[in-house]
Amino acid sequence: MTKSYQTEVERLSAEVPATAELRLSAFEQFEAQGLPSKRDEDWRYADLKSITAKAPSLAKRSTETIAPLDGDFTAHVVYLNGHFDLAQSDVAGLEGLLETQSLDMANCAPSLDGFMALNSALMTVGVKNTVPAGIQIDKPIFIHHALRDGSAKAAHSKRQLHVGAGAAVTIIEFFEGDDSACWSNDVFEVTLDEGAVFNHIRLIKSGADATFTGKVFVEAHEKAIYRSFNLLIGGVMTRNEEHLSIVGAGAYGQIDTVALTDSKQNHDTLTTVNHVVADAISDQLYRSVIAARGKASYQGKVTVARDAQQTLADQGCRAILLDRTAEANAKPELEIFADDVKCSHGATVGELDDTALFYLAARGVAPKEARALLIEAFIGEMFERVENEMLRDLLMREARSVLKGLGNE
Amino acid sequence: MITIKNLHAKVGDSEILKGLDLEIKAGEVHAIMGPNGAGKSTLANTILGRSDYEVTEGSITFEGKDLLSLETYERVGEGIFLGFQYPVEIPGVSNLNFLRTALNSTRRYRGEEDMSAAEFMKIVRAKAKDLKMDPEMLKRFVNVGFSGGEKKRNETVQMAVLNPKFAVLDETDSGLDIDALRIVSDGINAQRRDDTAILMITHYQRLLDYVKPDVVHVMVDGRIVKSGGSELALELEEKGYADVA
Numbered sequence A: 001m002t003k004s005y006q007t008e009v010e011r012l013s014a015e016v017p018a019t020a021e022l023r024l025s026a027f028e029q030f031e032a033q034g035l036p037s038k039r040d041e042d043w044r045y046a047d048l049k050s051i052t053a054k055a056p057s058l059a060k061r062s063t064e065t066i067a068p069l070d071g072d073f074t075a076h077v078v079y080l081n082g083h084f085d086l087a088q089s090d091v092a093g094l095e096g097l098l099e100t101q102s103l104d105m106a107n108c109a110p111s112l113d114g115f116m117a118l119n120s121a122l123m124t125v126g127v128k129n130t131v132p133a134g135i136q137i138d139k140p141i142f143i144h145h146a147l148r149d150g151s152a153k154a155a156h157s158k159r160q161l162h163v164g165a166g167a168a169v170t171i172i173e174f175f176e177g178d179d180s181a182c183w184s185n186d187v188f189e190v191t192l193d194e195g196a197v198f199n200h201i202r203l204i205k206s207g208a209d210a211t212f213t214g215k216v217f218v219e220a221h222e223k224a225i226y227r228s229f230n231l232l233i234g235g236v237m238t239r240n241e242e243h244l245s246i247v248g249a250g251a252y253g254q255i256d257t258v259a260l261t262d263s264k265q266n267h268d269t270l271t272t273v274n275h276v277v278a279d280a281i282s283d284q285l286y287r288s289v290i291a292a293r294g295k296a297s298y299q300g301k302v303t304v305a306r307d308a309q310q311t312l313a314d315q316g317c318r319a320i321l322l323d324r325t326a327e328a329n330a331k332p333e334l335e336i337f338a339d340d341v342k343c344s345h346g347a348t349v350g351e352l353d354d355t356a357l358f359y360l361a362a363r364g365v366a367p368k369e370a371r372a373l374l375i376e377a378f379i380g381e382m383f384e385r386v387e388n389e390m391l392r393d394l395l396m397r398e399a400r401s402v403l404k405g406l407g408n409e
Numbered sequence B: 001m002i003t004i005k006n007l008h009a010k011v012g013d014s015e016i017l018k019g020l021d022l023e024i025k026a027g028e029v030h031a032i033m034g035p036n037g038a039g040k041s042t043l044a045n046t047i048l049g050r051s052d053y054e055v056t057e058g059s060i061t062f063e064g065k066d067l068l069s070l071e072t073y074e075r076v077g078e079g080i081f082l083g084f085q086y087p088v089e090i091p092g093v094s095n096l097n098f099l100r101t102a103l104n105s106t107r108r109y110r111g112e113e114d115m116s117a118a119e120f121m122k123i124v125r126a127k128a129k130d131l132k133m134d135p136e137m138l139k140r141f142v143n144v145g146f147s148g149g150e151k152k153r154n155e156t157v158q159m160a161v162l163n164p165k166f167a168v169l170d171e172t173d174s175g176l177d178i179d180a181l182r183i184v185s186d187g188i189n190a191q192r193r194d195d196t197a198i199l200m201i202t203h204y205q206r207l208l209d210y211v212k213p214d215v216v217h218v219m220v221d222g223r224i225v226k227s228g229g230s231e232l233a234l235e236l237e238e239k240g241y242a243d244v245a
Helices: A002-015 A015-031 A114-122 A352-360 A367-383 A389-403 B040-048 B074-080 B093-111 B117-132 B150-162 B178-190 B208-211 B233-241
Strands: A075-080 A099-100 A125-131 A141-147 A154-163 A168-177 A183-192 A197-206 A212-221 A226-233 A237-246 A251-260 A266-275 A281-290 A295-304 A314-323 A327-336 A340-350 B002-011 B012-026 B029-033 B053-062 B082-084 B090-094 B166-170 B196-201 B217-218 B225-228
Touching: A002 A114, A015 A114, A099 B166, A114 A154, A114 A183, A114 A212, A125 B150, A141 A154, A141 A183, A154 A168, A154 A197, A168 A183, A168 A389, A183 A197, A183 A226, A197 A212, A197 A237, A197 A389, A212 A251, A226 A237, A226 A266, A226 A389, A226 B090, A226 B178, A237 B012, A251 A266, A251 A295, A251 A367, A251 A389, A266 A281, A281 A295, A281 A327, A281 A352, A281 A367, A281 B208, A295 A314, A295 A340, A295 A389, A295 B217, A314 A327, A340 B053, A352 B074, A352 B090, A352 B093, A367 A389, A367 B090, A367 B093, B002 B040, B012 B040, B012 B053, B012 B217, B012 B225, B040 B074, B040 B082, B040 B166, B040 B196, B074 B093, B082 B150, B093 B117, B093 B150, B117 B150, B117 B178, B150 B178, B178 B208, B217 B233, B225 B233
Parallel strands: A075 A141, A125 A154, A141 A168, A154 A183, A168 A197, A183 A212, A197 A226, A212 A237, A226 A251, A237 A266, A251 A281, A266 A295, A281 A314, A295 A327, A314 A340, B029 B196, B029 B217, B082 B166, B166 B196
Antiparallel strands: A099 A125, B002 B012, B002 B053, B217 B225
C-alpha cells in the first residue's frame, strides 16, 4: 500500500513545497511503523481491515451540493472530499472573530501512530484558526466534513485552533459521507489560553461502509474550559480519540461520548487525560447502546502527575446491549503519582429493563417504540450536558433518527 | 365483554392457573379475592400477555376477539388496561412523555391520528386535577421517587387518560392511606360506565366499601371456587378464605 501513497505524497509536496518536509518525514515514519493492528494495546478493539486491505487513495475535488444541518450558526465551513469548499461555505460572520492562517507546521503534535503520520503526509486541508483574546463568539460555528466520492476514497485533514485568553467559541463538527468504503482521517489540535472556553461538539455519522479515524489534541491552560460531546452513528469503523492535557491550574475538561452502535458497526473511543498541574478537574461520561453484532469500546486513561495535587478526575462508562451478540468493551485506567487527589472510574454493562418494557407494552406502546423510549432515557441525561439548546436539540434529533432502527436490520 | 374459559397458565414449570372460568359483561364491576399464591396476579398478567406467563390451555375472548393471539400492546390497543400492583420506575422518561406515547400508541393501533399536544395537555391536566395529583409530578420521571400512594394515583391517572373498555386493577388499594384510597376509588368509579368493565384484584374488603362490585369471586389454587354478590366480600372478611371456600 505504501507505493500508491508515495506517489500522492510526492505530488502534494510538489504542489505546496512548504509542506514537503513535514510530509516526507511523516511518510518515512508511516513506512517504518505502518498502521496499528489489534496487537497494539490501544487498538485491540478496532477492526481496520477496511483501511489496511484497500489503502484508499485521495478523494477528488467535487462540486456536489452539500446540505447543511438546520440551525442558527455564526458561520458554515464546508470541507468536501478533503478540500475547503469556499462556494458552499458562509464565513462572512467570522469577520473580526476568527483568523485563518496556514497550518503551523513547526508546532504540529508529533505523530502517535501510522494513522497520524499518514494524516501529515497526505493532508489536503492544513489550516490554523485563531479566536483572538477576549473575543466571544455567541452562536456556534458549523464545520461540515463531507466525503462524496462514491468510490471508497480518503480525505486527510489537519486543523489547529488557538483560543486566546478569555475568548469563547462553540464549534460543531459534522463528519458524514457516502455509503462507499470511504475513509475520513482527521487531526485537530487545540490550544486554550488562560480562561478560554471551547465547547466542541462532534457528530460523526458515517455512511454504511465508511471508516472514520480522528484525533483531537487539547492543551488547556489556566482556568480554561474544554467541553466536548461526541455522538457516534453509523459506519463500519469509527475510531474517535481525544487527548487532553491540562497544563494550567483551575482548568476544566469534559469529554462526553454517546455511541449508538448498530449491527456490524464498530465504534471505538479512546481518551487520555493528563493532569500535569495541580488543582484541575476532568469529567468524562461515556454511554453506548449496541445492537446485535455491533461493537462499542471505551478506553480511557487518566494520568495524574506527581505535582498535580487536588486533582478531581471522574470517568463513568455505561453500555446497554440490545442483543446477546452485541459487544461492549470498557477499559478505564487511572495512573496516579500525586497523593492528594480524588479520582474515580466506573463501568457497567447491562440490558434494557424487561420490567420497564412490559410496563410500556401494558400501556399500549409497541416494542420498537418502547425500546427507543428507554434508550432515549438512557442517553438523555448525556445530552443535558450540552449547554447550547439548539445544538442539544440537533443532536437529540440525530440520535432519535436512528434509535428505532437500532437492531432492526 | 370478556370471557375466560378453562384457562391454564404456567410460570416456568409450575402451573398457576388451573382451569379458570370468568365472564364479565359491559357495565359490570367484578372483584377477585383470594389468599396469597392463589394466582390472582398471574391472572392479571396472563390477560395482558406477559411473556413469562405461558397459557397451556383454554381461551380468553375480548369483544369476540381471541386475545391470546395478540401481543401485549395490541391487547391494550383493543381497550384493555392493567393497573400494576407495583408500578415500574422509568428514570429518564417523564410522566408526560410516557402518557403521550401511550395514548398515541393506542390511537395509532386503532387507526386514529395522534392527539395534538394542546388537546393532550388539556386532558392530562384535567385528569390529574380530578385525582388531586400535583401537576408538577407530570414533569417528573415515571414513578421515580414517588411514594406508594403517589404511584397508585399515577396508575389511576394513566387509566383515566387511556380510558380503557376493560380495566384490570391488581391490588390498586395496597399501600394507600385512607385519603388516597378515597381519591383512587373516585377515579375507579369515574371509569365505571355502561360501556366499560372493571376487574379488581384485592386482598381486602376496604376498597370494596368505596367501589361496590356487582360480583365477587373467591379464587383458590388457580380456580374460581365461589362467586356471589358484594355480601360475599363481607363474609370473607369475617370468616376467612378457608371457611367460605
